[in-house]
Amino acid sequence: MDEIQSPSDDAAQYDLNLGPIDLDLRDCDLEADTLREECRVFGIFGHPDAAAVTALGLHALQHRGQEAAGIVSFDGTRFHSERRLGLVGDTFSRREVIERLPGTSAVGHVRYSTTGETILRNVQPLFAELNAGGFAVGHNGNLTNGLTLRRELVRNGAMMQSTTDTEVILHLVAQSKRNRFIDRFIEALRAIEGAYSLVSLTNKKLIGARDPLGIRPLVLGELDGCPILASETCALDIIGAKYVRDVNPGEVIVFDEHGTQSHRPHPPMPPRPCIFEYIYFSRPDSIVGGRSVYDVRKAMGAELARESHVEADVVVPVPDSGVPAAIGYSRESGVPFELGIIRNHYVGRTFIQPTQSVRELGVRMKHSANRAAVEGKRIVLIDDSLVRGTTSKKIVKMMRDAGAREVHFRIASPPITHPDYYGIDTPDRAGLLAATHNLEEMRQLIGADTLAFLSVDGIYRAMGEPGRDPAHPKFTDHCFTGEYPTPLTDMTQAEPQPRQLSLLAEAS
Numbered sequence: 001m002d003e004i005q006s007p008s009d010d011a012a013q014y015d016l017n018l019g020p021i022d023l024d025l026r027d028c029d030l031e032a033d034t035l036r037e038e039c040r041v042f043g044i045f046g047h048p049d050a051a052a053v054t055a056l057g058l059h060a061l062q063h064r065g066q067e068a069a070g071i072v073s074f075d076g077t078r079f080h081s082e083r084r085l086g087l088v089g090d091t092f093s094r095r096e097v098i099e100r101l102p103g104t105s106a107v108g109h110v111r112y113s114t115t116g117e118t119i120l121r122n123v124q125p126l127f128a129e130l131n132a133g134g135f136a137v138g139h140n141g142n143l144t145n146g147l148t149l150r151r152e153l154v155r156n157g158a159m160m161q162s163t164t165d166t167e168v169i170l171h172l173v174a175q176s177k178r179n180r181f182i183d184r185f186i187e188a189l190r191a192i193e194g195a196y197s198l199v200s201l202t203n204k205k206l207i208g209a210r211d212p213l214g215i216r217p218l219v220l221g222e223l224d225g226c227p228i229l230a231s232e233t234c235a236l237d238i239i240g241a242k243y244v245r246d247v248n249p250g251e252v253i254v255f256d257e258h259g260t261q262s263h264r265p266h267p268p269m270p271p272r273p274c275i276f277e278y279i280y281f282s283r284p285d286s287i288v289g290g291r292s293v294y295d296v297r298k299a300m301g302a303e304l305a306r307e308s309h310v311e312a313d314v315v316v317p318v319p320d321s322g323v324p325a326a327i328g329y330s331r332e333s334g335v336p337f338e339l340g341i342i343r344n345h346y347v348g349r350t351f352i353q354p355t356q357s358v359r360e361l362g363v364r365m366k367h368s369a370n371r372a373a374v375e376g377k378r379i380v381l382i383d384d385s386l387v388r389g390t391t392s393k394k395i396v397k398m399m400r401d402a403g404a405r406e407v408h409f410r411i412a413s414p415p416i417t418h419p420d421y422y423g424i425d426t427p428d429r430a431g432l433l434a435a436t437h438n439l440e441e442m443r444q445l446i447g448a449d450t451l452a453f454l455s456v457d458g459i460y461r462a463m464g465e466p467g468r469d470p471a472h473p474k475f476t477d478h479c480f481t482g483e484y485p486t487p488l489t490d491m492t493q494a495e496p497q498p499r500q501l502s503l504l505a506e507a508s
Contacts, residue, residue, distance in 0.1 A: 234286045
C-alpha cells in the first residue's frame, strides 16, 4: 500500500462530527424532505491534466452528492489518492491538492451515502493493491445483494476496511481466479445485483460498466482525443468535451494504450433506466438517454396541467427543481408563471443554537416568499415530488403567511408509495406519506386547498410514450408501482432499513 498516498493532515477538518445543531438545522431547510441520490462518477484516460479535469467534472456533478469527494490518479508508476468529506470546492480547487495527484489518468467520485456512514474511510474511489496491480473503483448506485455478498466474503477471510457496498466489488475482483484482469472484473459483475455505474482505474486501463437494465446512467465523452466516462453530460459540457454516446446497459467498456474494447457479459434485456433521473436527479441541462431533462420536466408540468388544472392567478415553482415543470404547467394552462419563492444561494451552514424560534426563522434563511407575487392571489404551487410531506407543509404555510388567498399544490410525479433500493435515499415505507395516507388526508396534512399528483401514465406520456405498459414498462418506476426490476436478495433476508441496507449491520 506504500504506492498510494494517505490523506494529508488537513483532511481532519472535513471529518465533521455532525452534532445536534447541524441535524436540527437541516429540518429548517426546504430541501431536507427531498429525495437524495447516492453519488456520481467521472474518469479520464491519457490526459496530461487528468486530475484537474476530473475535479472540474466533479464540480458539475456536485448536485449528486455533497457529503464527500475523492480522486485517484495514476502517473505510470504510482497511484495517488485524495479523498475528503465536504464539497468538491472545499478541497479540489486548491492547487496544492491537484499537484498531489499527478498522472495522465484519473477517476473521481462525489458521494451522498445510502449505505455506510459518512466517514473518511467510506469516501470513494476506493483503492486496493491486488496481485495484478493497483485497482481503484467509484460506484454510483446500490447493490441489492451487497450485504449477502459481504457476509460471504468475510466468512471466507476478507478484511473489510469500509462499510460501503462498493468494497464488495474490490474483494470479488481480488478473489477471482481468472488470468486476465478484465475477466476478473466481469466475473465480479456477474455476482452482483442491483443498480450500478462504475468507473475503475488500473495500472493500464480505464474501465466503465453499467448494470444490465441501465438503471443508473453513464456516458462516454472525448476531450483532446482522450476518452472520458461521466454520470451526466453536464460534466462533459463544463470541460468542453464532446459527447460520444451513452454507455449501453450491461456494457463494460475498456480504454488502454491499444484503444477501446467493448464487452457484453450479460444476457440482453430491455433497458429500464430510472425514471427519477428525469424527475429530479439529473441536472436540467443534461441529456439522459437521448432526452433533454429540461424538456422532459416541462412536459411533465404540461401533463400535470392537462390532468389536474385548477382556476388560479399564478403558477409558483418550489425552487429550484420545480421550475421546469412550473414553466410547462404555465404554458399549457395559460396561467402566468411567477417566482413566488426566492431561494438564497449564498447561505451556508449556520452554527447558531437551534431553539424552536430559530428553527422557524431558519425556513426563511434559504427560501423566502415573494409577497408581491402571491399576496391576494390564488396560486398553484408546483413541486417535483412529495416524500414525507413536512417540506410541503412549510411551503404552504409560507405562502399563506405571505397573503396567498388560495394554495393549490400540484406534484409533477406520481405518489411515492414504495422505498428505493437502487441508490436513492428514501425512507422505509412507513415514512412515505403517500404509502400511509390517502389524497384527502395528505391535503389536510400539508394545509393546501387542493392537492393532485401526475399519474403514472402521465409521466410516461411526458417521456414520449403512450402510457405505461404493465407487461413491459420502459422505466424503473418501482417507487410508484411497487414493481422492482431486479432481485432484492438482501431484503428477503433482513428487515429493510430506513437508509436502505446499512452495511454496518454485517456483523449482526
